[in-house]
Amino acid sequence: MRKIDVFDTTLRDGEQSAGINLNTAEKLEIARQLEKLGTDVIEAGFPASSQGDFEAVRKIAQTVQSSIVTGLARAVKSDIDTSWEALKYGAEPHLHIFLATSPIHMTHKLKKTPDQVVEIAVESVKHAKKHFPLVQWSAEDAFRSDPDFLVRIVEKVIQAGATTINLPDTVGYATPAEYGAMFNYLKNNVKSIDKVKLSAHCHNDLGMAVANSIAAIENGADQVEATINGIGERAGNAALEELAVALHIRKDVYNFETAIQFQEIKRTSQLVSQLTGMAIQANKAVVGKNAFAHESGIHQDGMLKDRSTYEIITPELIGETSNQLVLGKHSGRHAFKNKAVELGFDLTDEKINEAFKAFKTLADKKKQISEDDLYIILTDQQIQEDDTPVYELKSVQVQYGNGSIPTASVSLKNPKGEILQEASTGSGSVEAICNTLERLVQGKVHLLDYRVTSIGKGRDALGEAVVNLTYNGKSSTGRDVAQDVLEASAKAYLNAINRQIVNERNRSLAKTV
Ligand SMILES: CC(=O)SCCNC(=O)CCNC(=O)[C@H](O)C(C)(C)COP(=O)(O)OP(=O)(O)OC[C@H]1O[C@@H](n2cnc3c(N)ncnc32)[C@H](O)[C@@H]1OP(=O)(O)O
Ligand SMILES: CC(C)C(=O)C(=O)O
Numbered sequence: 293m294r295k296i297d298v299f300d301t302t303l304r305d306g307e308q309s310a311g312i313n314l315n316t317a318e319k320l321e322i323a324r325q326l327e328k329l330g331t332d333v334i335e336a337g338f339p340a341s342s343q344g345d346f347e348a349v350r351k352i353a354q355t356v357q358s359s360i361v362t363g364l365a366r367a368v369k370s371d372i373d374t375s376w377e378a379l380k381y382g383a384e385p386h387l388h389i390f391l392a393t394s395p396i397h398m399t400h401k402l403k404k405t406p407d408q409v410v411e412i413a414v415e416s417v418k419h420a421k422k423h424f425p426l427v428q429w430s431a432e433d434a435f436r437s438d439p440d441f442l443v444r445i446v447e448k449v450i451q452a453g454a455t456t457i458n459l460p461d462t463v464g465y466a467t468p469a470e471y472g473a474m475f476n477y478l479k480n481n482v483k484s485i486d487k488v489k490l491s492a493h494c495h496n497d498l499g500m501a502v503a504n505s506i507a508a509i510e511n512g513a514d515q516v517e518a519t520i521n522g523i524g525e526r527a528g529n530a531a532l533e534e535l536a537v538a539l540h541i542r543k544d545v546y547n548f549e550t551a552i553q554f555q556e557i558k559r560t561s562q563l564v565s566q567l568t569g570m571a572i573q574a575n576k577a578v579v580g581k582n583a584f585a586h587e588s589g590i591h592q593d594g595m596l597k598d599r600s601t602y603e604i605i606t607p608e609l610i611g612e613t614s615n616q617l618v619l620g621k622h623s624g625r626h627a628f629k630n631k632a633v634e635l636g637f638d639l640t641d642e643k644i645n646e647a648f649k650a651f652k653t654l655a656d657k658k659k660q661i662s663e664d665d666l667y668i669i670l671t672d673q674q675i676q677e678d679d680t681p682v683y684e685l686k687s688v689q690v691q692y693g694n695g696s697i698p699t700a701s702v703s704l705k706n707p708k709g710e711i712l713q714e715a716s717t718g719s720g721s722v723e724a725i726c727n728t729l730e731r732l733v734q735g736k737v738h739l740l741d742y743r744v745t746s747i748g749k750g751r752d753a754l755g756e757a758v759v760n761l762t763y764n765g766k767s768s769t770g771r772d773v774a775q776d777v778l779e780a781s782a783k784a785y786l787n788a789i790n791r792q793i794v795n796e797r798n799r800s801l802a803k804t805v
């Protein structure tokens with residue numbers, strides 16, 4: 293079996309999804325989980341794009357041990373030098389440089405001739421090689437590039453020192469046969485191609501990202517680039533979990549293997565959804581809520597007689613548990629701590645105590661505490677590390693009746709430590725809460741999007757609220773989970789604002805350094 297490397301770009305291309313904005317603690321948490329998942333390379337961000345991304349990539353490079361950590365850079369010296377400062381801590385520093393090669397991009401975006409593009413590509417790879425032992429070079433929009441130009445530029449960047457060549461279908465336009473043919477063409481026409489690792493990077497605009505990635509592997513690609521839950525620019529990237537499971541389940545056809553630890557798939561998918569606020573569609577392959585649900589009588593009859601009638605992937609393969617009661621309101625701190633360790637959390641005693649308090653509060657209200665609930669409580673503690681003073685919800689009360697105007701009263705502590713109270717009406721309960729909060733916080737807020745979903749099963753399942761807004765002109769996403777969706781909504785709203793306050797403080801600290 294040929295081993296295929298998995299390059300995860302959830303934290304870079306995935307974060308480019310509209311509405312996603314992860315902070316350093318959240319990125320670090322996802323990177324740790326990607327390491328457990330067995331990804332060969334983690335693209336942690338774009339260090340030159342912002343101080344926040346620089347910090348996140350630096351922390352991830354310092355923390356992650358068993359996956360290679362990389363970051364994206366334009367073919368620009370200052371991007372490369374900044375990336376080095378963030379990535380130099382890795383055991384094998386790796387940089388990912390990209391430059392567009394299609395006529396459309398060269399003419400309209402870069403405004404460069406093909407010869408100039410070759411020169412810039414070669415110079416940037418040579419410059420990167422002064423620092424980095426591993427340099428991946430991507431021909432952005434490779435699929436819409438002239439194949440002979442690709443052959444020429446790829447040969448030159450290999451001569452300049454590139455160690456991996458990536459040929460993306462940047463706009464998700466290729467069919468599997470066409471994308472495979474491009475790899476075949478380069479394999480047969482670039483003289484030095486066997487000196488480098490060949491990589492595929494597919495987007496899902498026509499729903500073919502996973503199929504295209506597999507076609508690339510069949511035609512010589514050694515590495516596939518993908519994201520958890522398929523998040524990414526526009527319609528997203530190839531979904532990592534779908535790719536890995538497809539190669540595994542159909543190894544009889546493909547004969548390829550990856551180092552992905554299948555047991556970690558469900559957990560990774562949930563974590564990414566929880567921290568990005570991007571819901572997973574119920575019927576999504578492998579990780580959707582319905583992926584293992586059998587609804588109709590004939591299917592249920594078949595499943596009861598023999599699971600192989602309708603089940604080609606078992607939920608156990610991807611680490612799906614039955615989610616039965618694990619701890620209850622009479623459980624003590626020791627059992628709680630043991631369970632946290634068993635679930636893979638490494639928290640200080642102080643954070644365990646905070647999580648334990650949240651667990652007891654929930655256990656008082658909810659009959660059964662599931663593993664999903666524990667993950668939410670523990671992850672919330674794990675990602676809390678900033679001590680910037682922010683808004684804190686003290687209480688929220690809503691008066692609602694179908695014949696009256698909903699009214700919300702809210703009390704909160706502001707970043708100066710003052711307790712403020714306000715009341716306001718709205719056409720619904722959530723709008724009343726948002727209107728009240730808008731009066732209480734300092735600055736201009738504009739609500740863009742709001743969503744509630746349930747976590748886990750049953751009528752007492754936790755409610756998750758995701759709020760997308762602009763605060764003083766900057767877009768931000770907040771998320772929170774509570775047993776009551778109105779409380780979750782108020783907290784999610786404040787979390788979005790608090791995120792901007794923390795970002796602002798980090799930006800001003802960076803300027804003073
Ligand atoms: C296919 C992909 O996913 S590519 C990755 C996309 N990801 C991102 O863009 C996220 C991070 N980006 C950012 O934060 C910003 O765009 C920055 C910091 C990188 C650059 O910001 P700005 O300097 O304000 O430039 P802006 O984004 O408006 O324009 C991009 C510039 O880079 C140039 N450029 C684009 N790609 C490349 C490249 N690979 N190498 C060199 N220059 C490039 C463009 O031609 C344009 O140059 P111009 O100003 O001379 O016209
Ligand atoms: C930066 C490159 C690899 C990219 O994301 C794309 O071309 O889609």
Ligand SMILES: [Mg+2]
Nearest residue numbers: 305462493525
């Ligand atoms: Mg991409």
